[in-house]
């Protein structure tokens with residue numbers, strides 16, 4: 001066990017490919033001392049709100065996230081304590097009633113649109129990454145993904161993108177790029193960047209002798 005786990009933050013706009021990058025890195029170390037947590041798991045609980053109210057929520061504003069709980073959980077993991085991670089369901093716009101037990105690991109990857117926006121989160125990170133992809137590609141990817149995986153229609157994705165996602169991205173996500181140590185263009189297919197990150201993580205795991 002090391003002194004404390006290493007925390008890597010991976011931010012980027014919706015559809016930039018940050019989940020793909022995170023999974024590609026994570027998959028290279030599956031079974032070793034690494035875990036990934038999506039900020040989306042910490043969207044605020046809205047079970048008390050009716051569906052029509054949930055549909056009106058701005059999911060791209062920093063206040064949509066329960067960062068207090070997110071930070072509390074990261075701090076627990078940094079002390080090598082297990083957490084009960086919330087489970088988010090995009091189709092009903094709220095948390096499900098179950099949680100997932102997560103054991104502490106030496107490398108913790110935090111991924112989400114606004115993980116670099118909150119100074120308290122940034123202060124917990126050892127490495128900060130921003131996945132940078134042009135907006136036209138991001139909206140095309142999001143349309144395909146949200147219809148296939150999140151139960152949306154083309155009209156609803158386009159409407160949400162124009163009225164909420166785009167302005168919030170410009171106000172909160174894009175400016176957080178300046179806090180990144182590393183900027184990865186294009187996301188999931190950038191194998192050079194993924195390999196570089198994997199090499200770095202391998203060194204960290206070798207140092208704490210858990211590989």
Ligand SMILES: Nc1ncnc2c1ncn2[C@@H]1O[C@H](COP(=O)(O)OP(=O)(O)O)[C@@H](O)[C@H]1O
Nearest residue numbers: 014015016017018019020141145186187188189
């Ligand atoms: N470089 C890429 N080229 C083509 N499609 C990609 C690329 N990176 C990601 N995707 C696809 O785009 C969609 C959004 O990617 P994802 O990694 O979920 O982005 P994010 O987590 O930033 O929203 C997914 O369906 C994914 O398979």
Ligand SMILES: Nc1ccn([C@@H]2O[C@H](COP(=O)(O)O)[C@@H](O)[C@H]2O)c(=O)n1
Nearest residue numbers: 013014015040059060090093094113165
């Ligand atoms: N109920 C919700 C919650 C979130 N969103 C959108 O998800 C995006 C963040 O996830 P990515 O995987 O795309 O980074 C964010 O832009 C929210 O608009 C949603 O549509 N509904």
